[in-house]
Amino acid sequence: MAADVESSERQLWHFTNRLTAYFRFPGGCYDMTALRAIAPARVTVIQYDDPSGDAFGTSVPAIIAQTLDHVQNGSIIVMHITEANAPLTVLALPAIVDGLRARRLRIVKLSTLLQAR
Numbered sequence: 001m002a003a004d005v006e007s008s009e010r011q012l013w014h015f016t017n018r019l020t021a022y023f024r025f026p027g028g029c030y031d032m033t034a035l036r037a038i039a040p041a042r043v044t045v046i047q048y049d050d051p052s053g054d055a056f057g058t059s060v061p062a063i064i065a066q067t068l069d070h071v072q073n074g075s076i077i078v079m080h081i082t083e084a085n086a087p088l089t090v091l092a093l094p095a096i097v098d099g100l101r102a103r104r105l106r107i108v109k110l111s112t113l114l115q116a117r
Contacts, residue, residue, distance in 0.1 A: 001037035009041070022046050022110055024078065046110065048078040052096070054089040055080050063092040068099040074113065 009019055023043040025034065028051075035045065053066035067077055079093070080086035100107060 001034060002040040005038050005041040005043055009043075024048065028078075044114075046076065046114075048076040050075045050077040052077055052079045052089075052092075054086045054092060056085055057088050057092075060088050060091045060095075063088055064095045064099065067092070067096050071100065071103075071105065073105060074117070076110070076113070
């Protein structure tokens with residue numbers, strides 16, 4: 001597991017020129033065995049409270065509604081960037097951002113959010 005996380009970090013490095021330092025288990029599911037297995041990767045495991053429904057989503061309005069109906073101040077929204085399993089994310093994102101701003105919620109980096117907590 002640690003090798004998989006480290007491989008992902010190396011791939012992301014090509015796009016961001018920095019390590020993410022955070023890891024979300026697929027589906028948000030993990031146990032102590034999984035936590036011990038990825039410990040060598042030296043990432044902080046995070047959880048989310050607002051699943052956007054974009055993975056394998058079939059409706060842009062449904063993704064927007066799912067995200068905005070559950071968001072609150074301090075939420076961590078999980079969204080995907082892969083066209084293979086989340087091709088509608090890019091279409092839903094502008095309306096989600098507009099909806100967050102209309103509620104006077106600020107979009108911040110995860111590190112900023114976690115530091116404030």
